[in-house]
Amino acid sequence: QKEVEQNSGPLSVPEGAIASLNCTYSDRGSQSFFWYRQYSGKSPELIMSIYSNGDKEDGRFTAQLNKASQYVSLLIRDSQPSDSATYLCAVKGSGATNKLIFGTGTLLAVQP
Amino acid sequence: NAGVTQTPKFQVLKTGQSMTLQCAQDMNHNSMYWYRQDPGMGLRLIYYSASEGTTDKGEVPNGYNVSRLNKREFSLRLESAAPSQTSVYFCASSRDSAGYTFGSGTRLTVV
Numbered sequence: 001q002k003e004v005e006q007n008s009g010p011l012s013v014p015e016g017a018i019a020s021l022n023c024t025y026s027d028r029g030s031q032s033f034f035w036y037r038q039y040s041g042k043s044p045e046l047i048m049s050i051y052s053n054g055d056k057e058d059g060r061f062t063a064q065l066n067k068a069s070q071y072v073s074l075l076i077r078d079s080q081p082s083d084s085a086t087y088l089c090a091v092k093g094s095g096a097t098n099k100l101i102f103g104t105g106t107l108l109a110v111q112p
Numbered sequence: 113n114a115g116v117t118q119t120p121k122f123q124v125l126k127t128g129q130s131m132t133l134q135c136a137q138d139m140n141h142n143s144m145y146w147y148r149q150d151p152g153m154g155l156r157l158i159y160y161s162a163s164e165g166t167t168d169k170g171e172v173p174n175g176y177n178v179s180r181l182n183k184r185e186f187s188l189r190l191e192s193a194a195p196s197q198t199s200v201y202f203c204a205s206s207r208d209s210a211g212y213t214f215g216s217g218t219r220l221t222v223v
Contacts, residue, residue, distance in 0.1 A: 008152075036211075044202070046213070049210070090211070090212075098143045099160050100212060102147075102154050102155040
């Protein structure tokens with residue numbers, strides 16, 4: 001079982017719709033969770049971080065964390081074609097270091 | 113503010129050749145990392161450095177060595193390149209438990 005799991009997609013949504021991206025993790029002691037966006041041929045870019053249960057909103061993005069279910073999600077409202085990218089979920093484990101474990105990413109395609 | 117700078121951006125090596133990938137950050141971050149990214153495999157940690165003077169192996173360290181030259185610089189060396197090391201390499205840095213800032217990546221092909 002991979003430590004951080006994501007559906008590889010592609011997830012296809014129409015422009016203006018809500019895109020929902022999901023991630024599960026295996027280390028129950030994990031404390032820090034991140035979402036990165038990666039355009040094709042580019043490096044990952046941090047878009048959201050979340051550390052406590054519940055929702056965290058930033059513009060059109062909402063991160064949701066449920067530690068009991070070991071589940072993190074990212075909602076993108078009013079999806080735009082420019083949101084088409086691979087979204088990587090990353091989790092900081094319960095160890096002392098700051099290293100992150102990444103999922104393999106979900107490819108999002110927003111159709112105009 | 114440059115962030116994380118990686119060089120070179122592209123490289124083609126012949127099997128058995130050696131090379132060093134350079135990485136420097138100007139954000140005064142303590143921790144630095146080297147990842148490789150392969151299709152279907154995601155980002156896999158090669159080595160990391162929690163602070164100046166320390167380095168530790170990650171998930172896929174075989175065939176690589178690293179040097180944390182100072183707080184700013186963290187280099188990755190391939191002593192004898194193999195086709196299996198064809199990949200995109202990313203350097204990243206972070207402060208405490210915050211997320212990473214990534215460099216722009218190095219596309220390495222070993223023929």
